[in-house]
Amino acid sequence: MRVVLAEDLFLLRDGLVRMLEAFDFEIAAAVETGPELTKALTELRPDVAVVDVRLPPSHTDEGLQCALAARRARPGLPVLVLSQHVEQLYARELLADGNGGVGYLLKDRVFDAEQFIDAVRRVAAGGTAMDPTVIQQLLSRHTTDEPLGALTPREREVLELMAQGRSNAAIAAQLVVTERAIAKHTSNIFAKLGLPVSDDDNRRVLAVLAYLDQGH
């Protein structure tokens, strides 16, 4: 799997390259600046891009803007965005096109290599990887209101992991229950929220995220 990596800090870039290579990714390009990233994304056509939000030369949200532009040019281009801070505002912009294949994680998440690599693979496969902080913020706005208030604590837990983009199997493994139990929870959640049931994992996540983000 070919990766384009954009990160301006040498230590982090170097570490990410080594980690990705250790998990059998091919580094198509590891760049430092926004313009280089745009060039790499259009010319190298990678399977997935891992992009830092803040890049030179402007040191603003240049990486995010490049990623969004590239996805407009090539809808569904898998992009995993990394940042020192996560903002719902940015998450919303990444999800706005409804195409999936997006990730938005705190840089801290690279500490856990396996989880991080899992997120990269999920995004590359057209799935979603949202930082737990983003999901918690989204959920915290719905603590009391119906119908989210009607979820059991377990269902809420499942919803949280599902919204992060995890598959049923991964959720089952994390909560140490069977996949069938998770399937039952998810169908309950969808029934309570009045969302159409979908077999497609990725569609499912996008529907949940859109649901949580609505009205704000």
Next chain:
Amino acid sequence: MTRLRNTLIAGTRGLYLAIVSLAGSITLFVFSVLSIAFILLGIGVLTTPAVLTAVRKYANLRRVQAGEWSDVHIPVPYRKRPADLRSGVTGQVERCSLLLKDPATWRDLQWLLVDMTAGFVVVIFAPALVLYPVYGWVLALGVWKPIYNAGGGEWYGFIHVNSQMAANGAAALGTALAVLALFVNPAVVRGHFLLARTLLAPTASMRERALAQRVDRLEETRYDAVDTSAAELRRIERDLHDGAQARLVAMGMDLGTIEALVEKDPAKAKEMIAKARQNSGEALTELRDLVRGIHPPVLAERGLGDAVKALALRLPVPTEVDVDLPGRAEEPVEAAAYFAVSEALTNAVKYAEADRVWVDVHHEQGMLRIAVTDNGKGGAVLGAGSGLSGIERRLGTFDGVLAVSSPVGGPTMVTMEIPCELS
């Protein structure tokens, strides 16, 4: 053609000014004098503030017209009225004495006198130079005859109109005056305003006084700024010392222990590695919060508008954000505005217990204006020790102001204004 247009416009304005300076100035002057005289009887105390306020409005209108019509800029000289005037009769007495103590009031009254005399005489030339030639031409067209036959020895300027010849002379003189009007009319109106400026503009001592007040204010806000930034630095130092720094020390110690344990007790070493990782994660979280408190990353990346939107998204209550900013303000202004909004939002959620908040951010006429409104229980005050007064001090550094309207029972509206340019 433009010359002709300007002449006619100046003539019309001159006519208007002549009428106003007679009627308006005389009326206001008489009322002012009577009202001030009646202070001895008591009634004057009630009427004087109203009359003098009317005089100020009248004078201000003339100041504005001077700028717009003749490019004569007349600054407003009045002293600022203190915000905490009492209501009722005592307040009225206070207001009256403040107005009478302001030298600008007396200069306004002098101006009324000058305006109704010299001001009128100067400005009447503008319409006269337009209308009088017309009269000359009318005489020359034959109107002189019936007047003369009726026994009226009509004079046009210095010409005694008693024949067609003389009437033609009158027309020629009128034409000359009309040509003169083409050249001097705008200058005549300008002259009227220049005359007004001698009394309506602040004197050197008034300007000095205003400057002195400004210096006092700057000294005060500078002191506040230095004070708050020192306090901020102390807080940051403490946070780093007790937070991230301590965690890094713990991590270093853990790594040392791991090094010693890794061969003897691999299971224990693995456990400690997990702990070290957790420590590093927490150190990062603390640093992130600290950075957010110093300069929020979204603010640096996107500017005030999106930073306020991001802030609203973090609130547990639905918040509507309306931003209309065509550019970005300077960074310190953006930061001050951001923290002001942040404080107002925190108050809305925490103390007012609002379940809906509206934020409006826009820029007009060199002012960044922000309003934060909530439907909570109200009763917020701008007193010492409240977060809002801290914000007021911070905005003061940029000559910004903050106002709070918060009747008990709500709604609360916090408005801020900061003078700044966008780039």
